[in-house]
Amino acid sequence: MAEALPPERPRRRGVFDYKSDQQGNEDYMRGGERFSITLFPDGRLVQRANCHIAVDPDVERDSVLTVDKTLRPIEAYVRIETGGQFTGSAWYHFNDSHGTCEAFTAQDGRVSYTENVPPGPFCFCSHAIVGDAWMIAAMAGTADNTRTETPLYTVTLNKQGATGPALATKPFGVERVGPETIKVPVGTFETVRYRCGAVPDGTALEDADFQYNIWITDDVFKMAVLSMYPGKTRFELVDLETD
Secondary structure, eight states: OOOOOOTTSOEEEEEEEEEEOSTTOTTOEEEEEEEEEEEOTTSOEEEEEEEEEOSTTOEEEEEEEEEOTTOOEEEEEEEEEETTEEEEEEEEEEOSSEEEEEEEETTTEEEEEEEEOOSSOOEEEOSOHHHHHHHHHHHSOSSTTEEEEEEEEESOSSTTOOSOOOOEEEEEEEEEEEEEEEEETTEEEEEEEEEEEEOOTTOOGGGSOOOEEEEEESSTTOOEEEEEETTTEEEEEEEEEEO
16 A cells, blocks of 8 residues: 555655557557656645656656646656666756756756746646656646647657756647546546647748646646547556545
């Protein structure tokens, strides 16, 4: 049994299955993610995630991310193994104007990065599904069927999160679609559906590829329930415990 936290510090723990969403191959397991989210009395949220992508090149990633009550990132830690070998680890810190990253990687050794960051919430991608939920919910606003362009800060631009970690950035588009009731293996949830995608360099928001769909609980935890690239990959909640 997991250790209980004080009642003023509620927590959720869960598991995502990473599956194929290709027709005729829907049950093929691509990996999984175990996570926890802890809510502190001042509104801070801390998430811990262990992610395993079991297809080539086979990625094992551990991450910890802390945000304030507005979902603005405060700090993070990410460690990556690729193909069973150490790839790198990094610590991130964000203040009112800058994000810094102190990393050690197999490719580059000891490295440091600094990027300007905007005031208020912004997108920081740790490549965990629970992390996707926070960065998308933070930027999409409260009006349905609206799109927002924002800088995306991430540990790596590699789609599987198999390189780095570093502190990279690219233009990103987020759309709040609206409320939807979603059924997944662990139960039925009231959520908000969002779509998002990268904005190609030198283009505008309308050119973004809004393929990635994610359904997020509309509560203080902002927990992902389901996400997918339709017809390609699917990430669904299969286990959940609450304190």
